[in-house]
Every structure is written in structure tokens, then in C-alpha cells.
Amino acid sequence: MHFVVCIKQVPDSAQIRVHPVTNTIMRQGVPTIINPYDLFSLEEALRWRDKVGGEVTVLTMGPPMAADSLRKALTIGADRAVLLTDRFFAGSDTLATSFALSAALQKISDTFGKIDIVFCGKQTIDGDTAQVGPGIAKRLNLEQITYVSAVNEVNGDNGTVTLERRSEGGVQVLKTNLPAMITMLEGSNTVRRGRIDDALRAARAQIVTWSAKDAGIEDVTKCGLRGSPTVVKKVFAPTPRAEKAALVELGETPRDSAEALIEAIFAKTPKIEDDLVKLASGF
Amino acid sequence: MPHLFALNDDHRAITDMAQTFAREKIAPHALDWDERKHFPVDVLREAAALGMGGIYTREDIGGSGLSRLDATLIFEALARGCPTVAAYLSIHNMCAWMIDRFGDAAQREKWGPALCSMDRLASYCLTEPAAGSDAAAIKMKARRDGDFYVLDGVKQFISGAGVSDLYVIMARTSDEGARGLTAFVVEKDRLSFGANEKKMGWNAQPTRQVICEDCRIPVANRLGEEGQGFRIAMAGLDGGRLNIAACSLGGAAAALDKAVAYMGERQAFGKKLDTFQALQFRLADMAIDLEASRTFLWRAASALDAKTPDATALCAMAKKFVTDACFSVANDALQLHGGYGYLADYGIEKIVRDLRVHQILEGSNEIMRLIVARHLIESRS
Ligand SMILES: Cc1cc2nc3c(=O)[nH]c(=O)nc-3n(C[C@H](O)[C@H](O)[C@H](O)COP(=O)(O)OP(=O)(O)OC[C@H]3O[C@@H](n4cnc5c(N)ncnc54)[C@H](O)[C@@H]3O)c2cc1C
Ligand SMILES: Cc1cc2nc3c(=O)[nH]c(=O)nc-3n(C[C@H](O)[C@H](O)[C@H](O)COP(=O)(O)OP(=O)(O)OC[C@H]3O[C@@H](n4cnc5c(N)ncnc54)[C@H](O)[C@@H]3O)c2cc1C
Secondary structure, eight states: OEEEEEOOEEEOGGGOEEOTTTOOEEOTTOOEEEOHHHHHHHHHHHHHHHHHOOEEEEEEESOGGGHHHHHHHHHHTOSEEEEEOOGGGTTOOHHHHHHHHHHHHHHHHHHHOOOSEEEEESOOSSSOOOOHHHHHHHHHTOEEEEEEEEEEEEETTTTEEEEEEEETTEEEEEEEESSEEEEEOTTSSOOOOOOHHHHHHHHHOOOEEEOTTTTTOOOGGGSTGGGOOOOOOOOOOOOOOOSOOOOOOOOSSHHHHHHHHHHHHHHHOHHHHHHHHHHHTTO | OOOTTOOOHHHHHHHHHHHHHIIIIIGGGHHHHHHHTOOOHHHHHHHIIIIISSTTSOGGGTOOOOOHHHHHHHHHHHHHHOHHHHHHHHHHHHHHHHHHHHSOHHHHHHHHHHHHTTSSOEEEEOOBTTBSSOGGGOOOEEEEETTEEEEEEEEEEEETTTTOSEEEEEEESSSSGGGGEEEEEEEGGGOEEOOOOOOSSOTTSOEEEEEEEEEEEEGGGEESSTTOHHHHHHHHHHHHHHHHHHHHHHHHHHHHHHHHHHHTTOEETTEEGGGOHHHHHHHHHHHHHHHHHHHHHHHHHHHHHTTOTTHHHHHHHHHHHHHHHHHHHHHHHHHHTGGGGGSGGGSHHHHHHHHHGGGTSSSOHHHHHHHHHHHHHHTOO
């Protein structure tokens, strides 16, 4: 089995600040970490590699210093790391990111063996869009399952994967064909620590480094800023809400509680009641 | 020209691993373990699962096969979390190495893997109530009886005793002073133990007497030949001394970090402490002592790795220098915290208490001078 884990190097959000005047994110001096969701997907990939055999490749697109994150992933136990780096990738939005990663995944498949599962995090803690995984699945025509909380079985013989997907109000147990792309939720497993020999192997490992051209990308206008229709117009820290939270006592029945809550809302903002009354009267 | 004192990628990777482990698994609990006198065996086993149970033990029995220099980096990193826990691990590593180095094939196979994984913990038993610095004065008897030895006597101040599973015990097989000592590996169920000593520091590991009373062990438990015990014990200590020094270094480094942070917050006479030049200079002196200690320790460790003729003397010098310098650094860090440094909650007084004993054990710092002086005089041309 060949599992590929897409990891993104992100600023440690616990230490990030938005500049109070310019409203830009102050990235300087903020240490970088592996996007935490990606660690859970790495662990899941490693667990299944250990169970069914095979290899785990980690892939990231980023500046040369993203190699640090790849080494960290090797320390945790990945077998191989691929860094996709090129000035053409600068300023990529999710469309351009998934385009570039898909090209690299195709190349990985051709070079190191057919991919069975692409693991992504549910989302990143800096971009937060949760679009890259699905973008990859669509481009590479992979079965796609998002919000995965557990992988129950990877079956190489009949080429299927069975997993649990968290959805509104419950958990779905799903089975699909390989190759597949899954995005993992946080807290789905406990990420292992690398042993001394893993740390040494990681320190000595050659990280496979590809430019856009190496990854087989011919049309660089689909990469980076030029390939990114999304424009971030503004980033700002929301002002804390001034009004205080209010507590509504639980009623005897759920209905009583709901009524008490509505009463409280109407009392506080009579306009809501007026609007609802108008709506109900067909206005 | 290679950069002589720079760490390479391997060194950095190992340090990083041990530092992360110390930060996440040891440091948050160090004060609590000290207060409750709790010996965190589960955490030691976790460290062993990462390869720290047999750091410089060979790989065929589950060791990590690293160098002494690598070990000093690891112990410094771990001691930043807690010098006491790191120091016990150092003793365990020393025993694992002795069995690896001096054991025969059967002994290495029987005990090696369990020691490296720390399924079984080990203690080093040299000191006796009436024989500390003068180890050749050991009285514990080991009498040969057919396929057995019968051990009788008491070992004093044994770290890990009562909890450890294997005891490397130096006992007397003949009356010829240092040449009459022999090393044995004794399993816990053959022994009895004194009460856990009440001590100034090192509370996160037990210290007890180990009592051998008509203690029968198979000849197969003898490590090396009869009469080699003193040499085996001292060979273990060369590396042990580096590790103990590294534990002082880690403790002092943590204390300096705490002092630097505290002085950026605390005000006196309307100014931050770190704006007083006298105190800035104190910090600078501490940093200088720490760096001199580290550089010296690395030099001694690489001499031991290279098995140079002066390695034993260098290890003794480094042990003396580093444990003294680092104790003062920690003590100064306490002073810079004022009255708060004396309170347990700030974690400084614990470091001072823990580091104090490093000047006494694994050969007191007076004995280190004795070794150095002897080396000087013996190599006089
Ligand atoms: C401050 C800021 C400014 C930005 N400015 C712009 C801009 O001006 N123009 C623009 O077009 N976009 C901009 N972006 C978007 C940015 O390019 C996206 O972060 C990027 O496309 C990835 O999307 P995401 O982080 O939302 O990933 P998600 O879709 O949330 O990530 C899901 C998963 O996809 C995988 N993944 C995501 N990125 C990578 C990667 N690089 N390598 C490997 N795997 C990956 C990981 O497994 C991850 O867990 C900005 C983002 C930020 C935070
Ligand atoms: C917490 C703790 C844990 C320990 N763990 C272990 C362990 O796991 N295994 C083990 O075997 N031992 C252990 N020890 C024992 C330790 O190694 C001895 O305490 C140490 O070697 C000193 O011996 P002593 O206490 O008998 O002091 P003594 O030998 O009585 O010395 C008293 C003082 O005289 C000085 N002195 C002695 N001889 C000379 C001389 N010739 N010239 C100048 N000065 C001299 C000493 O330096 C010391 O200051 C431990 C001790 C402690 C406190």
C-alpha cells in the first residue's frame, strides 16, 4: 500500500497576532509547525502502513524552509518526503494549491508507486478553507471522504477502505473503493513520538525536492498568484462583542426551555419579534 | 577546516527529540514528583521506547548504539525537565552498558533487551556504609559455593533500590584490595532493602540500602572474571560522570532561563531587575560558566569516544568542573529570584537541591581531583 500525506507548514497560531493598526497577520518570528490536523492524518497513515505494510510519503508545497516540517514528519515515522517548491507557487489560493499538489501526487504515483490513499487534514489552522483535499480528489478522480474520525479497515485485497465520518447529528460508517482521498479530523488518534533512530534517519534523509517543471507542470499560469482567482480583500481581528451573555434557565420540558429562550430574545430585541410577526402574517 | 565545536545534523536531531520529550513529558510534573517523592517509572519506560534506555548500548540487544557525546546531549536535554529523573536514567544506562560491554553472549541476550526497553530497571551498587570514596575498601563478601556465589553484606545509598529489577553489585572474592573485587548481576528477589532515605534533593528517585543476606546467585550471574570488578566499576563511572555532569548542565541551563525570564518581569526601585548592571553581569557570568562547562563536557565525551589515554582524567576534570560551576549557576539563579527563589513553586530551589548531590556522588569532587593529580604525577616524564 502507498499512502501519501499532504502536510502544510503553518505559523503556530497560538503565537500569532494581528497587527492592531494595519490588520495584517504578524508572521515575523512566529515559529512554524505542521498543521495539527495533518499530524492526525500522518499518524493514521503510519498506523495502517504498520498494519498492512507499504510506505508513507509526505508531501508539502511551500518555501524551502518547509523542509523542516517534512523532516519532522520523517522523525515521526514517514518513509519518504517530497518538497514541492518553486517561485511560481507563491501566492497560491486553494485552486492553485490543489492544482500543484495534484501534479506532484501524479508524479509521486508514477515515480514511487501507485497511490492507494491520499490523506489530508480536514483544514488548516491558517487558511481554514478545507478546500484543498476535495480539490485534489476532484482533479485526480479519487473517491472522496471528508471529516473522517477513524479508519476502520484498509483492505488491499478487494481495494476498499472502511471508515467513520462525522456528520451532523451522528457518525456515518462508509466504505469506498481505492484509490481515495480522505480528510481527517483532529483528535482521531494519538500521534506517536519518533525514536532516536527515526530522528537520525530523518536528519540524514534526502528530501526529494521538485520544481514546478520537475512535477510535470507545463502551464505555470495555473500556479501561484496567476493561477489564483481568490483575492483576500482584508484580514482583520473582529472586535470583541460588547454585550454580555445572558443565561436562560432550563424549563421543565424542552418546549418550556425553547419558549423561555425566545421570550428572552424578544425582550432584548423587540425588532426580531416584530419582523417574525410580520413574516408570519404574510407581509 | 571543519567547525570543531558545532553540532551536526545528527546531534541536533537527537537533542531536539530529547528536549521535546523533556518539555512535554517531564517538566510539567517535576515539582509534583519531587514533592510526592514519586519515581516515574512509566515515563522512564516511555523514554526507553524512544531509545533512551540503552543510549550507548549496542544495537543487537536493542540499544541505540550512540556515542558518549550523543549521551551528554540527551542528558542535558532531559535534565532541563528534571535533573533527578535524567540522573536515574543515566545510572540505568551505565548499568546497561556494563552488561553490554563486559557480559558474555548469554548475559547480553538475557538482560540486554529488557534493560534497553526498561521493562527491567537497573541499579549500580558500589558504595557501602564504611566504603564510599575508598571503593577498594569494600567489605561485601562473595563466597564461591559450587555453581553458586553466596553474597553477604550491605550496599549504601543505592539509587533506584527497591524498585529496580537488576543490581550490578561489586563484591569481594578475595582480600587483595581493588584486585579482589568481582562484579555480579543480582535479581531483585534475592535481595532485601532498607527504608527510602530522606534526602535534600533527588526525591523523584528512591535511595536505599541493598542488603545481601546469604544471597545465592548462579555463577552465570558473574560479570567478567573474578578480580575484574573494580575495573568494570570504574569503566562504568567514566561515562557515568559525563552523564551526571550533563544532568547538572541541563538543570543549570533551566535555572538560567528562569532567571532571565524573571528578571524581565520583576521590578525593584522602580526598574526591571534586568536593567541593573550588577545583575546583568551576574547573568553574563552564569552564561559564561555554563558555556565553558558545556564545551569542556563535549571535549571529555569525545575523548572517551576516541578512547584517548587521558580520557579518564578528562572525564574526572569535566565532572568536577561542570558539577561545581553548574551548582553555582543554579544557586545564583535562586539568588536572583530573591525570596521567591526560596519558594518551592518557582522550581528554582528544587534544581539547587537536586544539583547539590552531583558534587558528591559518582566519585566526590575531591576524588575527581585525586584522579587528576594522580594522572598528572604518573604521566610526569
Ligand atoms: C494570511 C493569508 C493570506 C492569504 N492570501 C491569499 C491571497 O492573497 N491570494 C490567494 O489566492 N490565497 C491567499 N491565501 C490562501 C492560501 O493560499 C491558502 O492557505 C492555501 O491555498 C491552502 O488552503 P488552506 O490553507 O485553506 O488549506 P485547507 O484546504 O484548509 O487544507 C486542507 C488540507 O490540505 C492540505 N494542504 C493544504 N495546503 C497544503 C500545502 N501547501 N502543501 C501540502 N498540503 C497542503 C493539508 O493536508 C491540509 O490539512 C491566504 C491565506 C492566508 C492565511
Ligand atoms: C543521593 C545519593 C545517591 C547515591 N547513589 C549511589 C548509587 O546508586 N550507587 C553507589 O554505589 N553509590 C551511590 N551513592 C554514594 C556516593 O557515591 C558516595 O556517597 C560518594 O562516593 C562519597 O562517599 P561517602 O559518602 O562514603 O563519603 P566519604 O568517602 O566518607 O567522604 C567524606 C568526605 O571526605 C572526602 N574524602 C574522602 N576521601 C578523600 C581523600 N582521599 N582526599 C580528599 N578528600 C577525601 C570526600 O570527598 C567527602 O567530602 C549515592 C549517594 C547519594 C547521596
